[in-house]
Amino acid sequence: MGDLTGLPDLLRECTPQVLAAVVRRYGDFETCEDAVQEALIAAVQQWPVSGIPEQPRNWLITVAGRRRVEMLRNESARRRREETVHHDPAPEVRGDDELALLLLCCHPALSVPAQVTLTLRAVGGLTTAEIARALLLPEATVGQRISRAKQRIRESGARFEMPAPDERLPAVRHVLYLIFNEGHTASSGDTLNRVELTREAIRLTRQLHRRLPDDGETAGLLALMLLTDARRPARTGPDGALIPLAEQDRSRWDTSMITEGVALITGTLESAPIGPFQLQAAIAAIHDEAARPEDTDWPQILILYGLLHALAPGPMVTLNRIVASAMVHGPETGLAALDELTDAPTRHRTAAVRAHLLEMAGDRAGAHEQYRLAARLTLSLPEQRYLSSRAARLTKP
Structure with a gap:
């Protein structure tokens, strides 16, 4: 059967190649993508028992093609096309x-x-x-x-x-x-x-x-x-x-x-x-x-x-x-530039930058206020904890 520890990585590597080959051959992305997902499920179920095929990519392409045929089998308008597809060889994988x-x-x-x-x-x-x-x-x-x-x-x-x-x-x-x-x-x-x-x-x-x-x-x-x-x-x-x-x-x-x-x-x-x-x-x-x-x-x-x-x-x-600019010319230069900003779509980051520059300039009270503001505005818990800890540090003598 062989070692199956690399099976998830193998399937992930094969997926875009298989999907690309099937879509290029049959054209309909939506149905082909569903068919490839069915083929991947089949591989996860069968390969641990039967072993990984010598050519896993070709196996997946073949199964995906069959699944696509099954998905279209009830559409009478496509039966003739379906029979033709069923007997066509599996599409090859191309470099692009x-x-x-x-x-x-x-x-x-x-x-x-x-x-x-x-x-x-x-x-x-x-x-x-x-x-x-x-x-x-x-x-x-x-x-x-x-x-x-x-x-x-x-x-x-x-x-x-x-x-x-x-x-x-x-x-x-x-x-x-x-x-x-x-x-x-x-x-x-x-x-x-x-x-x-x-x-x-x-x-x-x-x-x-x-x-x-x-x-x-x-x-x-x-x-x-x-x-x-x-x-x-x-x-x-x-x-x-x-x-x-x-x-x-x-x-x-x-x-x-x-x-x-x-x-x-x-x-x-x-x-x-x-x-x-x-x-x-x-x-x-x-x-x-x-x-x-x-x-x-x-x-x-x-x-x-x-x-x-x-x-x-x-x-x-x-x-x-x-x-x-503040690192080159000093924090006052950076703070003056921040004061000129009119658009602040990244409010918590703007507050965090202002806090950092105020701390560099020695304004501990102002930095404390801005760090707390930035912590309230961010949705990231690690950032909240970090900004709050910076604020708390500034309250210590």
């Missing part, structure tokens, strides 16, 4: 299938939450229950979102084909970035990291980079993920409490991920047009290469945030640029 599937899951007819969910299901191979746990959503909600997404794809008339990558590639990168960010710093809940999401985002971005090795922004996105996730072992204490970057034990950082990320961003900056993900990765590399917090090259980070603000302005870029 997974990329085409990823682009299909990020179809412009879908909302961003639907794109994220469908990508995790169809390309990531996560079950509905796994997605629900990862996103902290009811399983029924995730199931409905997947069902509606497949229906929208059908109604839009989208076909399984390779569009011009430039048309949909920015959306794909954005979805993978959102998946990674939600895993790296969960927007709500009692844990800071959701490793299953960061791991899946890195895996899918690696696949995308392998298909498009000359795309600078994809390389930059992968480098950013690696350089950021490298710090994960030091981001929380034994009790799950958040540890800020300046206080982390840098010996716990993953040096292999840092080495890979630095090599990626160095190579792409030398050979490709500069984009937002590359700039963010370059900033992350500067942080990761500093042996001590005081060794951080803040003037260079400030320059990079200026470039990033010009290319992709946004509230988080603005806040991070203010922090970098």
Whole structure:
């Protein structure tokens, strides 16, 4: 029978390849996706007893094709087509299938939450229950979102084909970035990291980079993920409490991920047009290469945030640029810049930055008030605990 400990990883790796091959052959994404899920269930039930087939991917493709026929058997209008399909050989897997599937899951007819969910299901191979746990959503909600997404794809008339990558590639990168960010710093809940999401985002971005090795922004996105996730072992204490970057034990950082990320961003900056993900990765590399917090090259980070603000302005870029400016020119400069902000969509982060700068400037009472405000505004329990502890520390003599 053989060792079955790697069965979940094998099925997850095969899922996008199987689904892509079946959809490319038969066309109807909704029915084919359901059929592939049935094939995966069959594998989970049968392989522990009969053993893993010599060609597990082909086995899954064949079973999924049969399941699809069974799903359509009661539709008299398709009986002739069904008989033809039944006798056709199983479709082969092609090199660009997974990329085409990823682009299909990020179809412009879908909302961003639907794109994220469908990508995790169809390309990531996560079950509905796994997605629900990862996103902290009811399983029924995730199931409905997947069902509606497949229906929208059908109604839009989208076909399984390779569009011009430039048309949909920015959306794909954005979805993978959102998946990674939600895993790296969960927007709500009692844990800071959701490793299953960061791991899946890195895996899918690696696949995308392998298909498009000359795309600078994809390389930059992968480098950013690696350089950021490298710090994960030091981001929380034994009790799950958040540890800020300046206080982390840098010996716990993953040096292999840092080495890979630095090599990626160095190579792409030398050979490709500069984009937002590359700039963010370059900033992350500067942080990761500093042996001590005081060794951080803040003037260079400030320059990079200026470039990033010009290319992709946004509230988080603005806040991070203010922090970098304060580290270079002093906290008063940062506080003055915060006073000029009129739009605050990230209220708790703005309050946290103000608290940090007030603490740097020696205003303990003001920092205490802002830390408490930030703690009240965030939905993340680890962040709440961290911000509250910072506030409490300032009340001590």
